Amino acid sequence: MVQKLHPTPMLDELETGPWPSFVTGLKRLANDNPMMVGVLGQLERSYRDRKGYWKGGTISVFGYGGGIIPRFTELKDESGKPLFPDAAEFHTLRVMPPAGMHYNTDILRKLCDAWEKHGSGLIGMHGQSGDIMFQGARSDKVQDAFDAINELGFDLGGAGPAVRTSMSCVGAARCEQSCYDEGKTHRTVLNSFLDDIHRPSLPYKFKFKFSGCPNDCMNSIQRSDMAVIGTWRDNIRTDEVLARKYFAKQGLTNMVNDVVNRCPTKAIRLVPANEIKSGATLSTVKVSDEHALEIENRDCVRCMHCINVMTGALAPGKDKGATILCGGKRTLKIGDLMGTVIVPFMKLETDEDREKLVDLGKRIVDFFAENALEHERIGETIERIGLVNFLEGVGLEIDANMVSAPRMNPYVRTDDWDEEVKKAEARKSQAA
Amino acid sequence: MSTATATPRRAIESGVPDNTAFLHPVMKKNYGNWKYHDRPRPGVLHHVSHSGDEIWTVRAGTQRQMDVYTIRKLCDIADQFADGHVRFTIRSNIEFMVADESKVAPLIETLVSSGFPVGGTGNSVSMIAHTQGFLHCDIPGTDASGAVKALMDDLYEEFIKEEMPNRVHLSASCCEINCGGQADIAIIMQHTKPPKINHDLVANVCERPAVVARCPVAAIRPALVNGKPSLEVDEKKCICCGACYPPCPPMQINDPEHSKLAIWVGGKNSNARGKPTFMKMVASGLPNNAPRWPEVSEVVRKILFTYKADARPWERLSDWVERIGWPRFFEKTGLPFTKYLIDDWRGSRSNLNASAHIRF
Numbered sequence: 001m002v003q004k005l006h007p008t009p010m011l012d013e014l015e016t017g018p019w020p021s022f023v024t025g026l027k028r029l030a031n032d033n034p035m036m037v038g039v040l041g042q043l044e045r046s047y048r049d050r051k052g053y054w055k056g057g058t059i060s061v062f063g064y065g066g067g068i069i070p071r072f073t074e075l076k077d078e079s080g081k082p083l084f085p086d087a088a089e090f091h092t093l094r095v096m097p098p099a100g101m102h103y104n105t106d107i108l109r110k111l112c113d114a115w116e117k118h119g120s121g122l123i124g125m126h127g128q129s130g131d132i133m134f135q136g137a138r139s140d141k142v143q144d145a146f147d148a149i150n151e152l153g154f155d156l157g158g159a160g161p162a163v164r165t166s167m168s169c170v171g172a173a174r175c176e177q178s179c180y181d182e183g184k185t186h187r188t189v190l191n192s193f194l195d196d197i198h199r200p201s202l203p204y205k206f207k208f209k210f211s212g213c214p215n216d217c218m219n220s221i222q223r224s225d226m227a228v229i230g231t232w233r234d235n236i237r238t239d240e241v242l243a244r245k246y247f248a249k250q251g252l253t254n255m256v257n258d259v260v261n262r263c264p265t266k267a268i269r270l271v272p273a274n275e276i277k278s279g280a281t282l283s284t285v286k287v288s289d290e291h292a293l294e295i296e297n298r299d300c301v302r303c304m305h306c307i308n309v310m311t312g313a314l315a316p317g318k319d320k321g322a323t324i325l326c327g328g329k330r331t332l333k334i335g336d337l338m339g340t341v342i343v344p345f346m347k348l349e350t351d352e353d354r355e356k357l358v359d360l361g362k363r364i365v366d367f368f369a370e371n372a373l374e375h376e377r378i379g380e381t382i383e384r385i386g387l388v389n390f391l392e393g394v395g396l397e398i399d400a401n402m403v404s405a406p407r408m409n410p411y412v413r414t415d416d417w418d419e420e421v422k423k424a425e426a427r428k429s430q431a432a
Numbered sequence: 433m434s435t436a437t438a439t440p441r442r443a444i445e446s447g448v449p450d451n452t453a454f455l456h457p458v459m460k461k462n463y464g465n466w467k468y469h470d471r472p473r474p475g476v477l478h479h480v481s482h483s484g485d486e487i488w489t490v491r492a493g494t495q496r497q498m499d500v501y502t503i504r505k506l507c508d509i510a511d512q513f514a515d516g517h518v519r520f521t522i523r524s525n526i527e528f529m530v531a532d533e534s535k536v537a538p539l540i541e542t543l544v545s546s547g548f549p550v551g552g553t554g555n556s557v558s559m560i561a562h563t564q565g566f567l568h569c570d571i572p573g574t575d576a577s578g579a580v581k582a583l584m585d586d587l588y589e590e591f592i593k594e595e596m597p598n599r600v601h602l603s604a605s606c607c608e609i610n611c612g613g614q615a616d617i618a619i620i621m622q623h624t625k626p627p628k629i630n631h632d633l634v635a636n637v638c639e640r641p642a643v644v645a646r647c648p649v650a651a652i653r654p655a656l657v658n659g660k661p662s663l664e665v666d667e668k669k670c671i672c673c674g675a676c677y678p679p680c681p682p683m684q685i686n687d688p689e690h691s692k693l694a695i696w697v698g699g700k701n702s703n704a705r706g707k708p709t710f711m712k713m714v715a716s717g718l719p720n721n722a723p724r725w726p727e728v729s730e731v732v733r734k735i736l737f738t739y740k741a742d743a744r745p746w747e748r749l750s751d752w753v754e755r756i757g758w759p760r761f762f763e764k765t766g767l768p769f770t771k772y773l774i775d776d777w778r779g780s781r782s783n784l785n786a787s788a789h790i791r792f
Contacts (some may be wrong), residue, residue: 010722010723011578011723013723014578014581014582014723014724016585017581017582017584017585017586017588018549018585018588019493019495019549019581019584019585019588020493020494020495020502020547020548020549021495021581022495022496022497022498022567022577023579023581025495025497026497026499027500028501028502029500029501033497038566041576043566043567046566046575047566047575047722047723048722050510050574050686050688050691050722051572051686051688052565052566052569052571052572052686053566054568054569054570055570055681060439061443061754062441062442062443063440063442063443069568071568071570088442092568096447096448096449097448097449097520098448098449098450098451098454099448099451100451100519101519101520102451102454102517102518102519103454103517103518103519103520104453104454104457104516104517104518105507105510105511105516105517105518107454108506108507108518109504109507110501112503114505114727115500116500116778121499121500122497122498122499122500123497123498123499123500123503124496124497124498124564124599125496125498125503126496126520126522126524127519127522127564128561128611128613130522133568134584135497135568143440143441146443147441150444150446151444152441153446153449153569154446155443155444155446155447155448155449155450156443156768166448167522169522170521172463172466172518173459173460173463173466174459174466174479174487174489174529175466175469175479176466176467176479176549178464178466178470179717181464183451184725186448186464187447187450187670187765189449189623190447191447191448194445194447197447198443202778208477213474214702214704215701215702215703215704216701216702216703216708217522217614217702218522219614219700219701221701221708222613222614222699222701222705222708222710223613223614223701229703239467239468242468253475254745257744257745258745258746262705262746264705264706269688275727301703302703303703303704303705303706304702304703304704305705305746306703306705309470309746310747311468311470312467312469313468313478313645315467322756330609330610330613331608331609331610331673332608332609332648332673332675333646333648333675334648334778335777335778335779336710338708338710351534353629356524360660365655371572374642374645375642375645375646381493401658
């Protein structure tokens with residue numbers, strides 16, 4: 001039963017040390033899976049030569065165009081035969097995780113059994129876009145593997161120029177900072193784009209990510225084309241019992257240095273406990289009989305810092321929702337782009353609210369499909385055509401929250417300034 | 433192809449699965465109703481609901497690329513202690529939720545004795561977000577999995593303790609596409625030589641106009657080489673980014689000797705305190721030294737421990753540098769400030785010091 005392994009002196013060095021070793025796992029699989037014997041052989045060769053030896057190709061399952069990442073070995077002898085024939089094919093199935101990456105052991109065991117039967121037994125949890133990566137199926141096993149996983153209620157994720165697999169934080173399931181139902185929103189939005197996930201036909205990839213608060217644990221602002229970041233409009237909530245508990249432990253010095261002084265907009269102040277003011281936009285809490293904190297919520301940018309430090313003592317308000325940002329991505333091709341605000345606030349409480357988000361997503365993906373150049377991300381499209389053209393294209397109104405500062409150059413035609421002033425006044429009266 | 437007569441199974445396009453069935457009962461009951469949390473010890477979160485319910489989470493590191501035996505072992509542990517529920521974090525840590533505090537200590541003991549480090553919470557160095565590397569990628573310059581394993585061995589103590597000024601996120605990426613992502617400290621491939629072109633293959637393998645369009649500096653143009661249609665690279669313009677390699681594998685960018693590793697610092701996605709920041713390159717030219725990349729680990733450790741010693745509470749790496757300034761960052765870490773660290777890409781003037789603000 002036990003297979004003979006190729007010598008792997010370099011990989012063996014990754015079996016030392018206290019951190020769990022993926023090499024040890026590969027070897028365990030190689031005990032009774034010839035494919036993994038070959039994969040270890042090829043991986044050792046890559047370590048020796050400092051060179052990758054997989055090439056892509058085209059593999060998919062019946063009815064889908066994407067979701068499988070094909071890999072064929074390039075390590076061949078003079079006659080073109082693979083050096084490690086059992087590992088000549090090593091395809092990955094990208095499978096979408098449940099929102100928040102919650103599992104029970106029953107489903108994990110079933111997924112393991114399916115993958116042990118049809119694939120290598122190696123599972124990456126999770127890839128950088130959030131997929132469960134079932135790594136290592138032969139071409140003739142990909143369909144069977146997918147069928148088995150699909151029957152368990154799981155579906156392929158995105159690959160290539162498609163809407164991609166998404167991620168959401170632990171959120172409402174276990175986090176006090178959650179500002180909307182991340183799991184439900186994630187699932188509702190993604191499942192409205194299944195055709196664009198499974199049948200790649202966009203100019204390039206398009207990613208949604210869902211973070212429940214501005215701590216943005218899913219890194220949506222830097223890594224997604226459309227980021228949904230939880231926030232709130234009303235006042236920060238306070239809890240005197242927990243505030244006093246924090247103060248008793250940390251004292252005045254730490255509270256001033258770690259909370260008051262680190263507020264980016266100086267919205268939070270230390271005030272004497274007997275001079276607490278009340279006001280419609282003030283949050284106040286006594287931390288002791290002498291000292292209190294006062295937050296002017298109009299100046300607060302919802303950065304989360306004071307709430308992170310004094311969790312529970314300070315908490316997001318009750319009028320919750322999300323800020324929507326668009327266009328985040330890493331360098332290629334024009335340089336790093338942060339997502340920027342396209343909707344300062346929208347409610348995400350009801351199915352109807354979530355449908356509005358889906359509708360916005362559809363308008364943006366449609367605009368992307370029609371207007372982006374090949375291999376251009378939406379952030380690059382916005383950079384190329386300007387935010388205003390993008391907003392007009394997707395039917396969003398401008399808002400001063402979308403800029404960090406107004407224009408810094410005079411290079412613009414303003415012939416119809418008066419018309420735009422009327423529009424601005426109309427927006428103002430509509431909001432009032 | 434299987435037998436032509438067999439009817440292929442039509443996929444159930446079920447999309448993202450409903451997670452409600454997978455939630456721990458206490459989490460399902462208190463969904464959206466949590467009040468606060470604290471951390472009784474590194475690796476453990478204690479959440480309290482407005483209902484008064486409590487739940488303890490024990491977080492453990494994994495190797496991310498797991499064999500089914502490892503996953504089944506984790507399932508056994510979850511069945512024994514955590515009512516059969518787990519979740520994973522974005523940094524490949526696994527979390528066990530328990531409603532009974534008395535199970536926390538034996539759960540930790542079992543995890544640690546099974547080889548899973550407990551930690552990664554609060555002001556610790558969490559597991560490194562990383563890319564596929566040689567194991568599965570078609571364009572890798574290095575093996576992030578190996579570099580990560582070696583570095584996490586080194587930083588094990590920082591994972592299981594919470595002794596950093598604030599949380600520290602690391603990432604590792606096998607090419608400049610940077611799938612590992614923004615981080616407080618990131619390890620990224622940095623090629624130093626233009627692609628080596630196999631002109632015999634270009635015409636058959638590559639869609640040439642698409643490859644030309646992919647170049648950020650317009651250094652690629654169509655050419656006839658040895659009578660065959662191919663592509664050529666203006667090597668004076670080429671910035672060795674490797675963008676041409678994925679759409680055109682005959683333009684090999686990876687070089688065992690000349691593909692180096694660079695270190696970037698100061699990426700932050702959270703909005704806490706300052707706005708989110710992109711990371712900056714602070715070192716490069718490190719050798720691609722498999723299987724344990726000791727030179728890379730050394731620079732990361734140097735930056736990390738300088739930050740640990742020097743930063744004030746709640747300063748992320750970017751906050752720390754904002755306070756002490758870049759000259760002092762290079763002075764304190766001992767890293768050389770070279771001309772290649774002065775940005776000259778579009779928008780780069782915003783990275784220059786347009787003031788008389790100098791720290792002496």
